[in-house]
Amino acid sequence: MTTPEPPVRPTDAETADRLRGAPFEPIGRFADASNATLLVRLTDRDPRTHEDLAADLGRDPALDDVDPVDLAVYKPRRGAAPLWDFPAGTLHQREVAAYEISAALGWDLVPVTVLVDDGPFGVGSLQRFVPHDPTHHYFHLLDHGDEDVIDQLRAMVVLDAVIDNADRKGGHVLLEHPVTTGSTGGADAGDAGDAADAEPLLSGRIQLVDHGVSFNVEDKLRTVGWHFAGEPVPEVLRADVVRLGQAVVGGPLGERLAGLLAPEEVAVLLDRIARVAELTRFPEPSGRHPFPWPML
Numbered sequence: 001m002t003t004p005e006p007p008v009r010p011t012d013a014e015t016a017d018r019l020r021g022a023p024f025e026p027i028g029r030f031a032d033a034s035n036a037t038l039l040v041r042l043t044d045r046d047p048r049t050h051e052d053l054a055a056d057l058g059r060d061p062a063l064d065d066v067d068p069v070d071l072a073v074y075k076p077r078r079g080a081a082p083l084w085d086f087p088a089g090t091l092h093q094r095e096v097a098a099y100e101i102s103a104a105l106g107w108d109l110v111p112v113t114v115l116v117d118d119g120p121f122g123v124g125s126l127q128r129f130v131p132h133d134p135t136h137h138y139f140h141l142l143d144h145g146d147e148d149v150i151d152q153l154r155a156m157v158v159l160d161a162v163i164d165n166a167d168r169k170g171g172h173v174l175l176e177h178p179v180t181t182g183s184t185g186g187a188d189a190g191d192a193g194d195a196a197d198a199e200p201l202l203s204g205r206i207q208l209v210d211h212g213v214s215f216n217v218e219d220k221l222r223t224v225g226w227h228f229a230g231e232p233v234p235e236v237l238r239a240d241v242v243r244l245g246q247a248v249v250g251g252p253l254g255e256r257l258a259g260l261l262a263p264e265e266v267a268v269l270l271d272r273i274a275r276v277a278e279l280t281r282f283p284e285p286s287g288r289h290p291f292p293w294p295m296l
């Protein structure tokens, strides 16, 4: 008897192509969002409208009725609340730029995000939906994540320093389903009783969302991620940041960033990349507002 293969996540390139080409329909709005952030369903695989689905089900469709690969998060430019410190109408471009940086670093921390120009509310960003349990946020993962999860949080701190994320809340850190539970917290392998009592640690892929207020020309790093302050920055992360700098200068990545950010923002990004590549220790909170509010 053969066991069925677990579902394989499509590659980023496949997902990006699909997001760019597929028609989509809004099915909900995130209540905690500060902008018009919409949950949408890609209708290329199943062209039924929301109304058709409701008619077939005999009730309003719930989230569980939709395959998560058919879901995405759409942030139309015109739904973004104006901010005093960011140029109007650019937040969706910063979302895409953050994905580009994460992808170029090879860290797979930001879900695929593309620009769309013909969404139901016009130009905006469209991001792969990440199925997750909202109780598994940053603060929960610090205590309950396995070593690999904690390493991904370290990479998050470095990514945020590079993109100068001005709003890394705990709830913008998602642990993608399916969550596999690995080793047990601090249990002695030789002691079955302890191991049975110990809570299993969470493992899986961290995915980060909400990067609309990044890449300012002024340093605005505002994050919950100060827990690693003073620890050495892993060499492998610094080496990736050095490579990122080389990729931004002159390559196709630089061209794509030039279409998303202002020239002075790309120049400042290069400065930041150079500074972060030199960081031997994780930074301490600094500046006037180092913590986001609310924290979650």
Ligand SMILES: Nc1ncnc2c1ncn2[C@@H]1O[C@H](COP(=O)(O)OP(=O)(O)O)[C@@H](O)[C@H]1O
Residues within 6 Å of the ligand: 030, 032, 033, 034, 035, 036, 037, 073, 111, 127, 128, 129, 130, 131, 134, 171, 172, 209, 210, 211, 212
């Ligand atoms: N790609 C995604 N996958 C799953 N949930 C998401 C995704 N992007 C955002 N969310 C959910 O929507 C909420 C609002 O999104 P966020 O990016 O914070 O919007 P805003 O820019 O309006 O603040 C997030 O806190 C998260 O719960």
Ligand SMILES: [Mg+2]
Residues within 6 Å of the ligand: 032, 033, 034, 210
């Ligand atoms: Mg938000």
